Amino acid sequence: MLNGVAAQTDAPVQGRIAAIRGGVVDIAFEGAVPHIHELLYVGDKALEVASLIGQRMVRAVALSPVRGLGLGMTVRATGGPIKVPVGDPVLGRMLNVFGAPIDGRPAPHATHHRSIHQNPPKLSDRVLHSEILETGIKAIDLLSPIERGGKTGLFGGAGVGKTVLITELINNTVQHYKGVSLFCGIGERSREAEELYREMGEAGVRDKTVMLFGQMNEAPGVRFLVGQTALTMAEYFRDDKGQDVLLLIDNIFRFVQAGAEVSGLMGRMPSRVGYQPTLATELAGLEERITSTSRGAITSVQAVYVPADDFTDPAAAHIFSHLSASVVLSRKRASEGLYPAVDPLASASVMLAPAVVGQRHYDIARAVRRTLADYEDLRDIIAMLGLEELSSADRATVARARRLERFLTQPFFTTESFSNAEGRRVPIAKTLDGCEEILNQTKFDQPESAYYMIGGLDELGANA
Numbered sequence: 001m002l003n004g005v006a007a008q009t010d011a012p013v014q015g016r017i018a019a020i021r022g023g024v025v026d027i028a029f030e031g032a033v034p035h036i037h038e039l040l041y042v043g044d045k046a047l048e049v050a051s052l053i054g055q056r057m058v059r060a061v062a063l064s065p066v067r068g069l070g071l072g073m074t075v076r077a078t079g080g081p082i083k084v085p086v087g088d089p090v091l092g093r094m095l096n097v098f099g100a101p102i103d104g105r106p107a108p109h110a111t112h113h114r115s116i117h118q119n120p121p122k123l124s125d126r127v128l129h130s131e132i133l134e135t136g137i138k139a140i141d142l143l144s145p146i147e148r149g150g151k152t153g154l155f156g157g158a159g160v161g162k163t164v165l166i167t168e169l170i171n172n173t174v175q176h177y178k179g180v181s182l183f184c185g186i187g188e189r190s191r192e193a194e195e196l197y198r199e200m201g202e203a204g205v206r207d208k209t210v211m212l213f214g215q216m217n218e219a220p221g222v223r224f225l226v227g228q229t230a231l232t233m234a235e236y237f238r239d240d241k242g243q244d245v246l247l248l249i250d251n252i253f254r255f256v257q258a259g260a261e262v263s264g265l266m267g268r269m270p271s272r273v274g275y276q277p278t279l280a281t282e283l284a285g286l287e288e289r290i291t292s293t294s295r296g297a298i299t300s301v302q303a304v305y306v307p308a309d310d311f312t313d314p315a316a317a318h319i320f321s322h323l324s325a326s327v328v329l330s331r332k333r334a335s336e337g338l339y340p341a342v343d344p345l346a347s348a349s350v351m352l353a354p355a356v357v358g359q360r361h362y363d364i365a366r367a368v369r370r371t372l373a374d375y376e377d378l379r380d381i382i383a384m385l386g387l388e389e390l391s392s393a394d395r396a397t398v399a400r401a402r403r404l405e406r407f408l409t410q411p412f413f414t415t416e417s418f419s420n421a422e423g424r425r426v427p428i429a430k431t432l433d434g435c436e437e438i439l440n441q442t443k444f445d446q447p448e449s450a451y452y453m454i455g456g457l458d459e460l461g462a463n464a
């Protein structure tokens with residue numbers, strides 16, 4: 001068993017645990033040494049090779065709790081990376097990072113299995129669509145339209161409504177989406193996974209959806225890899241079946257955070273703000289796989305937790321650079337009850353251009369932004385001197401802005417149980433008509449409150 005010749009025999013490669021530090025395990029091999037990304041087992045506990053630290057020593061990241069592991073225990077190499085089932089049998093299922101069921105049903109009967117580590121498509125294979133995915137959510141469709149085949153981020157600090165918004169998006173788009181949907185939960189509460197599974201069932205969309213979870217209670221290695229599992233399944237639908245895929249990720253920040261945990265356990269020096277030095281490459285390794293080719297499109301919507309509401313945080317800033325649209329949720333709006341708490345001035349999309357959405361939509365969106373920006377500027381004066389001191393033109397601006405702000409709120413289907421209001425899906429045409437009407441008015445018959453939590457302006461009277 002000298003110089004790795006054991007690899008040429010059929011004897012399984014075996015090693016022994018030499019050290020355990022948190023979720024990182026060093027293993028000494030006598031003969032052949034496993035490769036990077038190879039899956040190892042100690043009993044039923046899984047590990048993945050992360051680095052080769054000496055001639056006979058590998059450092060592996062635990063994908064199961066390390067409780068019960070001890071020095072000298074036998075480690076079995078499997079000869080390859082994690083492979084997960086792909087294709088139609090995974091539809092309607094709730095699975096973990098290994099593609100194993102967590103919905104209490106038997107394992108999916110898949111004929112194809114794929115390694116979760118894949119390269120992104122070649123640059124020459126990529127395509128851009130310049131088409132909109134209508135969500136029926138007024139603030140998003142108007143100000144930050146989602147690109148079909150592109151990547152959209154939902155940014156926000158703790159508790160401003162990212163999960164509610166992504167659930168509403170599922171509710172509004174999955175039913176109308178031609179293709180399959182994939183939900184990937186990374187590092188969030190398990191309770192949310194259970195709720196989502198039930199909601200998908202109620203909405204009748206479960207059998208064209210795959211749900212993957214690596215939640216907060218799981219090992220950092222799992223949270224780090226579950227996104228790759230999701231992409232592997234998405235790529236099969238896109239490349240082998242030529243289907244369009246809607247990929248929803250809650251929360252991509254937790255992927256970066258898991259990478260930082262793993263990096264720390266591996267003993268690497270942290271970089272800016274304590275993040276791993278490999279943050280940019282790790283993120284690109286995942287984000288670059290989320291792309292559309294001539295065979296099929298992957299449209300992704302990713303919730304992004306923004307630590308301490310600081311948008312200059314390196315993780316948030318790096319994620320931002322991969323996106324074609326960003327919906328920013330603001331704490332101030334949430335605190336005023338203006339849900340969804342979309343910040344109209346900070347949210348943006350490359351799709352908001354006359355050539356894509358049309359001149360009228362573009363002009364209305366700009367006018368809405370300008371009105372709301374002017375109102376922001378006037379707020380200080382109003383606070384100091386009162387509304388009466390403003391010119392009549394400024395007062396009209398304020399009246400329009402406050403009605404626009406309220407008109408851009410909307411009752412959600414997913415919040416019906418606690419908001420006592422029926423959800424609304426508003427077609428973009430109605431949103432545009434409504435905003436245009438408010439922008440063109442100088443005198444209003446209805447009070448501001450009549451514009452709050454309605455669908456189109458045709459509901460105005462009903463709310464008063």
Ligand SMILES: Nc1ncnc2c1ncn2[C@@H]1O[C@H](COP(=O)(O)OP(=O)(O)OP(=O)(O)O)[C@@H](O)[C@H]1O
Pocket residue numbers: 156157158159160161162163164165305339340412415419
């Ligand atoms: N559209 C909405 N309508 C009414 N209430 C909402 C809406 N969006 C969010 N909320 C309120 O805000 C709370 C927090 O929302 P949510 O869990 O989506 O936040 P989050 O940003 O995902 O938070 P975390 O970072 O903690 O996961 C909800 O429980 C709900 O009370």
